[in-house]
Amino acid sequence: MTEGASTALLTDMYELTMLDAALESGRAGRMSVFEAFARRLPGGRRYGVVAGTGRVLEAIEKFHFGTEEIDYLAGIGIVSDTTLEWLANYHFSGDIYGYAEGECYFPHSPILTVTGTFADTCMLETLILSILNHDSAVATAASRMTASARERPCLEFGARRTHESAAIHAARAAVISGFMGTSDVEAGRTYGLNIAGTSAHSFTLLHESEEEAFAAQIATMGAGTTLLVDTYDIPRGVERAVAAARGAGGELGAVRIDSGDLIAQAFTVRKQLDDLGATTTKITVTSDLDEFSIAALGAAPVDSYGVGTKLVTGSGYPTAEMVYKLVAREGDDGQMHEVAKASSNKKSVGGLKVAGRVRDEKGHSAQELIVSAQSWEDGLAYLDRSGARPLQHKLVSGGEVNQEFVGKEAIAAAAKRHDASRAELPYDGWRLSRGEPAVPTKLVDIFEGDD
Secondary structure (H helix, E strand, C coil): CCCCCCCCCCCCHHHHHHHHHHHHHCCCCCEEEEEEEECCCHHHCCCEECCCHHHHHHHHHCCCCCHHHHHHHHHHCCCCHHHHHHHHCCCCCCEEEEECCCCEECCCCCCEEEEEEHHHHHCCHHHHHHHHHHHHHHHHHHHHHHHHHCCCCEEECCHHHCCHHHHHHHHHHHHHCCCCEECCHHHHHHHCCCECCCCCHHHHHHCCCHHHHHHHHHHHHCCCCEEECCCCCHHHHHHHHHHHHHHCCCCCCEEEECCCCHHHHHHHHHHHHHHCCCCCCEEEECCCCCHHHHHHHHHCCCCEEEECHHHHCHHHCCCCCEEEEEEEEECCCCCEEECCCCCCCCCCCCCEEEEEEEECCCCCEEEEEEEEECCHHHHHHHHHHHCCEECEEEEEECCEECHHHCCHHHHHHHHHHHHHHHHCCCHHHHCCCCCCCCCCEEEEECCCCCC
16 A cells, blocks of 8 residues: 555445445434454463554544545445445544553453444444554564563564565564564654664675675674674684674674574573673574563573564464454434443443553552443543543544654654553563463443442
């Protein structure tokens, strides 16, 4: 999709056919509340990380049906002329509340709440879910990785392991969860992210010798570069790398190890570097890392990690499993009513939700308090009486996007927010093993009146 192009056809056909039928039945104008949430945390993880909200807001601003989109829909004949006329004038005009990017979430957290007419709100389902499910899955995996790495930097190297557009957005999500940068140049340009990279094995193999390859890289990148030392024999590679940097009048910045037993190699290479007097030369490791292998490397003398495949695929869980459900709508009496699915294993909870986080005496998150209420004001008042920190922000007002939550500056704010939100988690929240959510969810229903 080209820059500035309409996002309106990034949708499932049934959004359009539902709209068509609702316009015909006269129910399309009923006020409605939709909610994006996850029934569970994939893989028994202890918490999830919200990411993609800024992209959702940017996509909604471009969600309109121009001549090309209307002509296409007219040509395939899936909706009536009346609906085509309605779509031609469509711009989202409702309100959206949601968790800010970087915030941790738990089962049934109302991550995004969309209010407006049914016609206004149902159209956004697929767009919202496709973005939130991808970005939050990556951000959750990234958070587990940066938590395992502790203070050691992590870099995103996954562009070659996923769709070219997904790679850009994965880099953004990773930075929200603490990654220091990305190898993807377009991600750097689009989102203002730090980009990093030096050379691959092919560069070494291009030259007649390893020494020649190292000298060529240092000649253009300087002695502070990172040299890949495992194309042939690692001990010889390390020796040649240090010698090449010193031959250029400097001290080598770092060596990268991309194969073998990374823990054993890290200890061996660190000793060799120290014996050579290259005590300031750092060690970075790559090679199919995930949060578990990063944790295993915690005692090894590693200075940074490059993560690719496991990051951009959510470390085995490529979707956050969020859904988008109607939870309240206007009835024939003109009043709002709770609605919910009752399907086995897929039940939803009705009512507009207002969420807050209760902390214990040590400042750790102790409860996700979710209030089902008639209005935001009622829900916020209940949170205030309960001493809970409100979690939602007004992201869209009458169709106008709050610019605080979009753009490059919003990414840095989200990264800072995630650091604080994760730091609030109790000890169990940092564990990598499968288990119950780190913070229990309590639902209170005051929809029919304050309790």
